[in-house]
Amino acid sequence: MFQYIIRRILLAIPVVVLISFIVFYIIQLPPGDYVSSYAAKMSASGDIMSQAEMDQMRANLGLDRPIYEQYFMWMKKIILHGDFGFSFNYNKPVMAVIQQYMGLTLVVSLVTMAFHYIVAIPIGIYTAVKQYSVGDYFFSGLSFIGMATPNFLLAIILMFLSYKWFGNPLLGLFSPEYVNAPWSMDKVKDLMQHMVIPVIVIGLSGTADLVRIMRGQMLDELNKPNVVTARAKGLSEMQILFKYPTRAALNPIVSTFGWSLSSIFTGATITAIVLNLPIQGPVMHNALLGQDMYLAGTFLLIMALLTVLGTLISDILLAWLDPKIRTEFRGS
Amino acid sequence: MKRGSKLLIGLILMTTALGGCSFSSSNNVAEKVKESPDVKETIVKENNNTKESPNLAKLVSEGKLPKLEERLPAAKDIMVENVVDEIGEYGGDWKMPWNGVADKWGIGQPTEEALFRFNQEGNKVEPNVAKGYEVNADSTVFTIHLREGMKWSDGVPFTADDVLFYWEHMLTKETFGKKIYDAYYSVDPATGDRALAEVKKVDDYTFTVTHKYPSVLFLERVAIDNKWFFAPAHFHKTILPEFVGDAKTLEITKEWGYEDPKTFLMETGYTDWLHYQIPTLRAWVPTNDPNGDQFVMERNPYYWKTDKEGKQLPYIDRIVATKIQDPSQKVLGTLSGDYNLTIFDSKDFTVLKENEKKGDFRIIPWTQPSWSSAGIQLNQTTEDPNLRKLFQDIKFREALSIGVDRNEVSEIVTNGLGEPIQASVPKGVMGYQEGWDKQWAEYDPERANKILDELGLTKRDKNNFRTNADGSELTLTIVESSTDNAPFLELLKKYYEEMGLRTNVKIVDGTTQFDMKYANQIPMHTENISVANVAFRPDTLVPLRVMTPWLGHYGLYTQSGGKEGVKPEGDVAKILEYWDKVKSSKTLEDINNYSNEIVKLHQKNQWVIGYAGPTPVLIVANNKIHNIPTDAIWCDEYRSLGQGHPAQFFIKQ
Numbered sequence: 001m002f003q004y005i006i007r008r009i010l011l012a013i014p015v016v017v018l019i020s021f022i023v024f025y026i027i028q029l030p031p032g033d034y035v036s037s038y039a040a041k042m043s044a045s046g047d048i049m050s051q052a053e054m055d056q057m058r059a060n061l062g063l064d065r066p067i068y069e070q071y072f073m074w075m076k077k078i079i080l081h082g083d084f085g086f087s088f089n090y091n092k093p094v095m096a097v098i099q100q101y102m103g104l105t106l107v108v109s110l111v112t113m114a115f116h117y118i119v120a121i122p123i124g125i126y127t128a129v130k131q132y133s134v135g136d137y138f139f140s141g142l143s144f145i146g147m148a149t150p151n152f153l154l155a156i157i158l159m160f161l162s163y164k165w166f167g168n169p170l171l172g173l174f175s176p177e178y179v180n181a182p183w184s185m186d187k188v189k190d191l192m193q194h195m196v197i198p199v200i201v202i203g204l205s206g207t208a209d210l211v212r213i214m215r216g217q218m219l220d221e222l223n224k225p226n227v228v229t230a231r232a233k234g235l236s237e238m239q240i241l242f243k244y245p246t247r248a249a250l251n252p253i254v255s256t257f258g259w260s261l262s263s264i265f266t267g268a269t270i271t272a273i274v275l276n277l278p279i280q281g282p283v284m285h286n287a288l289l290g291q292d293m294y295l296a297g298t299f300l301l302i303m304a305l306l307t308v309l310g311t312l313i314s315d316i317l318l319a320w321l322d323p324k325i326r327t328e329f330r331g332s
Numbered sequence: 333m334k335r336g337s338k339l340l341i342g343l344i345l346m347t348t349a350l351g352g353c354s355f356s357s358s359n360n361v362a363e364k365v366k367e368s369p370d371v372k373e374t375i376v377k378e379n380n381n382t383k384e385s386p387n388l389a390k391l392v393s394e395g396k397l398p399k400l401e402e403r404l405p406a407a408k409d410i411m412v413e414n415v416v417d418e419i420g421e422y423g424g425d426w427k428m429p430w431n432g433v434a435d436k437w438g439i440g441q442p443t444e445e446a447l448f449r450f451n452q453e454g455n456k457v458e459p460n461v462a463k464g465y466e467v468n469a470d471s472t473v474f475t476i477h478l479r480e481g482m483k484w485s486d487g488v489p490f491t492a493d494d495v496l497f498y499w500e501h502m503l504t505k506e507t508f509g510k511k512i513y514d515a516y517y518s519v520d521p522a523t524g525d526r527a528l529a530e531v532k533k534v535d536d537y538t539f540t541v542t543h544k545y546p547s548v549l550f551l552e553r554v555a556i557d558n559k560w561f562f563a564p565a566h567f568h569k570t571i572l573p574e575f576v577g578d579a580k581t582l583e584i585t586k587e588w589g590y591e592d593p594k595t596f597l598m599e600t601g602y603t604d605w606l607h608y609q610i611p612t613l614r615a616w617v618p619t620n621d622p623n624g625d626q627f628v629m630e631r632n633p634y635y636w637k638t639d640k641e642g643k644q645l646p647y648i649d650r651i652v653a654t655k656i657q658d659p660s661q662k663v664l665g666t667l668s669g670d671y672n673l674t675i676f677d678s679k680d681f682t683v684l685k686e687n688e689k690k691g692d693f694r695i696i697p698w699t700q701p702s703w704s705s706a707g708i709q710l711n712q713t714t715e716d717p718n719l720r721k722l723f724q725d726i727k728f729r730e731a732l733s734i735g736v737d738r739n740e741v742s743e744i745v746t747n748g749l750g751e752p753i754q755a756s757v758p759k760g761v762m763g764y765q766e767g768w769d770k771q772w773a774e775y776d777p778e779r780a781n782k783i784l785d786e787l788g789l790t791k792r793d794k795n796n797f798r799t800n801a802d803g804s805e806l807t808l809t810i811v812e813s814s815t816d817n818a819p820f821l822e823l824l825k826k827y828y829e830e831m832g833l834r835t836n837v838k839i840v841d842g843t844t845q846f847d848m849k850y851a852n853q854i855p856m857h858t859e860n861i862s863v864a865n866v867a868f869r870p871d872t873l874v875p876l877r878v879m880t881p882w883l884g885h886y887g888l889y890t891q892s893g894g895k896e897g898v899k900p901e902g903d904v905a906k907i908l909e910y911w912d913k914v915k916s917s918k919t920l921e922d923i924n925n926y927s928n929e930i931v932k933l934h935q936k937n938q939w940v941i942g943y944a945g946p947t948p949v950l951i952v953a954n955n956k957i958h959n960i961p962t963d964a965i966w967c968d969e970y971r972s973l974g975q976g977h978p979a980q981f982f983i984k985q
Contacts, residue, residue: 032843040813040846041434048871048879051850051891053509060509060594086591089434090623091599096589100623159664169664172625176427176654176670179626273657278625282657290434291843 005316012308019304020297024071027293027300033063034088034291041290061088074294084301085294089287094298097283104173105279107191108198109264115203116210121253123207124214125246128222139211146208151271155201159275162197170194172276198275202268213252221245247321254317258310262303384644385422388633398487400644403634409463409479411637413980416959419639420647420982424956427671429662430653433622436603439653442973443605443614443629446559447476448551450970452961454864455762457555461562461613463537470918471546472518478537483634484564484611492539497565499531501574503558508601509594515553518543521916546918549867556868556969563601564611571600615646615979627653637979647959647982667691672954673981675973678705678749678947679816692955697948698966702862704755704942706745706820708732708810712939713884713898714855718800719808723855726937727783733772733941735780736827741943745820755861755942756935762865762924763931769945771938780831789832798832807834810856813845817858820943850878852888857881861940864969867914867927873934874911875900882939903933951976956984 035057039049049057058064062073077083084094123143127136163169172179173194178187221227222245230240269281280299287296319325382389384400391397404410430438448457448465459465463477482490503512517526527544534540543550554561573581573593581593588609590596604610606627608618613636616629629651637645654670656662663680665671667687676684684695710723710732722728738752756768788801800806808828810821821837828835840848848854859881866873875886886904888897900908907930914926934940949966951973961976 030841030844032847036846037843040842043846043879044842047437048877050511050877052511056509056594057598060592091433091591091595092589092623093591097623156660163664163668168668171656171661171665171670172654174625176626176652179654180620180624180628274660276655276657276661278655289841 005312008312008315012312015308016301016305020075020301021071023297023300023304024074024293025067027288027291027296028067030291032291033058034061034293035063037290038088074297084298087287087292087295089290089292089295094295097295098280098298098302101278101280101283104277105267105281106264108173108195108202108277108279109267111195112199112203112206113260113264115199116206119203120207120210121214121250124211124249125218125241127211128215128218128249129241131219140215143208143211146204147212149205151201151205151268152274154204155197155271155274158197158201170197173198173278198268198271198277201271201275210253214249217249217252218245221248224248251318251322254321255314257317258312258314259307261310261313262306265302265306266299382422383638383642385631385649387422387649388631388644391633397633403483403487404481404638404644405479405483405636406481409481411460411463411479412640413637413645413977415639415980416961416976418958419641419643420959420980421985422643422647422649422982423985424648424983425650425652426648426673426957426978426981426983427652427654428674429656429665429671430627432655433606436606439627439629439651440603440605441968441971442978443616443651444559444971444974445613445615446555446971447561448555449559450555450975452964452975454965454967454970454975457551465551471548471550472543474541474543474550475534476539476541478539479636480537482613482636484566484613485617485632485634486611487634488564488566488611490562490564490613491536492533493536494565495539495562496531496533497568498561498563501565501572502563502568502601504528505574507572507574507597509598510602513554513557515550515557516541518545518547518550519912519916520545521913521918524912545916548917548920548923552868559971562613563604567609567611568601572597616651625655627655629653635979639980646979648978666693666952669954672983673957673960674952676950676952678746678950681747681749681950684950684952693952694955696951696953696960696962698951698964699758699760699948700862700946700966701758701761701864702860702946703757703940704753704860704944705750705947706741706817706944707755707858707860707940707942708824709857709859709880709882709940711852711855711857711881711884712904713852713886715852716855718802718804718806719855722787725787727787729938729941730772731780731783731787731831732828733938734774734776735831736824736943737775738773738943739775741820741823742945744823746944746947749947750944753942753945755938755940757863757931758946761863762867763863763928765932765935768935771935772941777830784831784833792832795834796832797829797834805834807836808856809836809838810858811838811840811845811848811854812858813840813842815839820858824943849881850888852885854881854884860942860946862967864965864967865927866930867923868969870911870914870930873930874907875904876911903937907933954983958982958984 035054038057039054042049055064062070065073074085077085086092087094087097090097123139127139130136159169159171170193173191174187175190175194178190181187224245227240227244230244231237235243265280266284267277267279267281269285271277272279272281273285284296284299286292287299384392388397388400392399397403445461447461449460450456451458461478463479465477466475467473478490478492478495484490502508503510503516506512512528516529518529519526525545529544529547530542532540532542541550547553569575571581571584576584578593581596585591585593585596588596590599600607600610605612605614606618606622608620612632615632615635615637617632619628619630620626631646631649635645639645654665656665662671662674662676663683666674666676666684667690669691672693681695684693688695710729712720712724714720714723733754742748742750742752751769752773753769754771754773756771757763757765784798789798789806791799791801791803793799793805798806810824812821825835825837845854861872861880863869863872870876872880875883875890877891878885878887880887883904885897886900889899890908891897910926910929910933914923914930917923917926949972951960953960959981964970964975966972966975
């Protein structure tokens, strides 16, 4: 097992390097660069840059060098100094930008994730156990709607209702007066209030998927011989349910758990833009649009790293959860 | 059957659950907008004698701030700002939505303090930071007076040295990434020789600008190119490499969190209003990092303007700019009272008007000197030779103009706010021509088709679209950077295709569009022309550089001194001739005449076709905010909302 983990970690290194290269290459693909994007924005507000000024700016930012040179400079700094480069948009080191948004991103992502597991797993179990009941149809119907509705649309509808009923669309994560205020009970309360819509909206789409997966898995497991045997031996229904089918049904959920690491890191994007949430998703979106390449590159790189890492964690968790897989490890 | 009935019940349950959150229960009255705690704190106690904000008075009594008289300029030199309606009261926040540092000018323009600013009519400049000026008979020597005792926001005196420092150590050394502005060059009418002006200090409060050749519009052009013809010398001396050495500048750059000194110097020397470390003359000074979720500016205790009762401005305590990520949040936030003074274009007119009462705000339209609100520009130098020939043909432009029903465009695209007229200089704006708005404005598809036939576009392909005379495909491509214009583009496509002209709309992102413009790959584009006065800002009407779609690579030709681009010919060349005459004119009359000739050439050629007249910019202000002028002109040259003099806006408590 230990050897297996070491081998997996070693294998991850070339994968990440390869990804970093592809990432950098892809970011360079769209026409134009940060300077033309900046000049376009400035000219929209009447501040016109001349060609010479743009060339000058390119030289200042090192954008006039060949791509591979920029890539190696970037990589060198990351490896030697842990310096991920500089965000042109924010005029700050990339890491400072990411740090600025990390706290709230984690809060939103983790609360959403908790919501999504806490709601989805019990409903999945319920709909499987009570297959074809009124409750099953109700929740299945809801989850289909949840899957089919685009998140951001739901966000807009909820915001509208919130405005209609309470006169406040609950934009962002704080009311304007609390944005810069130091932390206090009132600020936490304000945050909670503003978290309702994002958590429901971001959580719901995943929840719907999860309910369907859980239900399907449970239905497969419910009539397995081990369950029948347990029932024959007189175990209570509850005990049977949680000891055998639920545990087995968690398998696909755990194996996909690792992938959510990178989505925890960025948080939702489009929904976050609609709801004006100050989290990483929109920052990354803007970095990509504005060709703020080191910021965008770092985001993609970290996401790739987290995905690789998450897959590893999933594998380890699976081995722990599923005896069959554990044996396979030993066998190798 | 049993399963079926359960399914039915399930579905009914589900629909009621969803129905619960339907739009029908809208009878709940919106809660009153919550007052923010900050507003409550700063409510002014009735005290009519006070000449300064209670917040500042408190600091003075605590000994943290000098007395008001010591902070203001010498009594004779205080600038008295006229209030629009009434003398205001202190307090409150101007709450606005903001797109973040990418929208520097959104905060920069309304708070800007120019050396000379445009007057209310916009036809000439008036002193602002400067106290006044004299000019000699042939407009070569400008003597400019400053205000005695005026101070930067950190209390350090503002003198002619700050102007001289800016000129000698920043502008002429090009430390902040901008070339020396055109305004500082004068042109010899005979030889075309360009000479840089000389700036000299006379005493602490007087300096002169001397031109080699007459420069009649010098002050106006400075008011556009380089309003901030000064900089806090005491601050810049601590960061410029010339004073502290390259190594130290690099060190400071890193301390501020910047990567390279050039960018740092550009940020601090050019767009300096976002940094709380830099002293300013503006009414509000920044207090925190603009990259956060909320950017706050507070009143400048040393602000040098008062109202006519001697109360120091500004009235409003703070500007609170909250970051938004999507334009719809501006609308929502305005409706719900999160923001109290915002700017919209006429697209949002209906939703705003509907909620005017409920949201407790009013809509103040400001006119724009735009030629149109829905129009099309044809790139006169487009790459495809067939298209170029057509675009340069005045007949073709006429066909495109009369082949579209302007009434429909006006109703659908502008809610009827823009009149169904041709792109033309609006009445009341410099260069207005009688009857121009009617030129080719009547919808006449028959004549349009006849013209196209006469142009030799008689052959049709299998889809019944016209082809070029040589049988090759003919496609009009409109390149756009957003879908904001979608309804207009659809109408255009419909009408153009009814004339048998295949039309493609290509949406690309802003950066790509910018690059395509430079590469001459944009045949058609829907940008509207907005010019207050061609003599002040010629770029969109005179091909001086690559910028406006219609002039395509003619601009590159001038910009590169004839090395690249397409040589202007015919009327376009004539425009350039007139522009040279404007630049070297000795009297205002000459300037106005030649400017008018340039506009007339545009009228004759109609390179820019308009399908709906200009629409106003909407200023949406909470009903508690007063003193916002209702008859002002909105344009970049006059610094948008800055033209309303926000320092005298106030919030009634």
